[in-house]
């Protein structure tokens with residue numbers, strides 16, 4: 001436990017509330033832990049992993065934040081609004097009636113702000129980075145040991161580069177039918193607006209055998225649907241830094257497809273630059289693989305795509321979309337779009353609008369650009385006025401609504 005900050009308490013500080021239970025003939029402290037999840041599906045899975053590790057260590061996981069002895073905020077840094085929601089939720093936990101809980105921050109904000117979190121929110125007791133969650137039982141034990149004493153501690157652990165595969169095998173699942181399975185962590189694409197490479201680290205592909213073992217255990221436990229997760233899922237197994245698996249993405253899909261008892265699986269999120277016709281063929285051919293693809297385009301303007309460092313052109317994307325529709329007959333195609341990127345002109349926006357019209361996505365997630373720490377785009381003025389971002393957002397949203405409705409009819 002290397003990062004500890006001692007805190008001198010006043011004698012008025014309240015001791016930790018704990019219940020006594022009998023565990024295996026020994027008396028053990030059992031604390032209720034509430035995990036609050038913000039952000040993407042990766043965080044939903046990470047919260048489950050945290051829950052599994054802590055349940056295995058003897059804690060009880062509860063939905064009741066008001067009664068929890070420990071509240072962990074598993075956070076998201078992808079947009080400022082997401083961070084604001086976390087700060088406000090932390091404030092509510094600090095000010096709740098009765099004994100205040102032990103408070104921990106995990107997830108992207110932990111890596112984004114590290115020990116600076118203790119300055120912004122002095123009531124936070126521990127900060128755990130995205131690759132450090134395996135240390136949580138040890139960290140909480142240490143916090144508990146000193147809580148309420150004169151040498152109360154604050155702990156932050158945010159430096160790990162890899163997660164141990166072992167953390168994915170606690171068998172703790174919140175949904176009885178569907179499971180998220182992480183196949184890769186991190187991203188090194190450095191899209192100019194995105195904080196992920198700075199808070200989740202470089203791309204690391206999990207060992208294929210270990211992924212299959214996790215899915216088989218889920219299926220044995222009665223789960224029939226799986227979503228394979230990665231920030232850049234279709235770069236799985238590519239020969240990049242941190243590469244640990246000799247299996248490529250399509251080979252992995254084929255191996256998952258033949259797991260007995262599994263009924264359906266899918267994957268998110270793919271990057272267009274790593275998407276090839278072979279992947280569409282696999283989606284069409286593998287009988288258990290859902291005929292669905294989420295392929296974020298982000299912008300229809302070549303100028304903006306270049307500034308975003310997306311490494312494909314509008315034409316590349318349109319060709320991919322056409323091929324997908326041709327090969328995956330009746331398949332769904334969804335996307336993400338950012339409006340109001342720095343320097344986005346009316347013409348750039350119109351290019352995006354026209355692309356949405358042309359591709360006819362089944363669904364689209366439309367976001368207003370929000371400057372993020374560390375990123376390249378932060379250096380450029382956020383010069384599209386808020387009202388204009390809102391207008392562009394509303395226009396594409398309305399267009400997409402009409403298209404989605406038409407395709408569903």
Ligand code: SF4
Nearest residue numbers: 187189190191194196
């Ligand atoms: S591909 Fe780009 S947008 Fe997606 S996580 Fe990586 S850097 Fe962020």
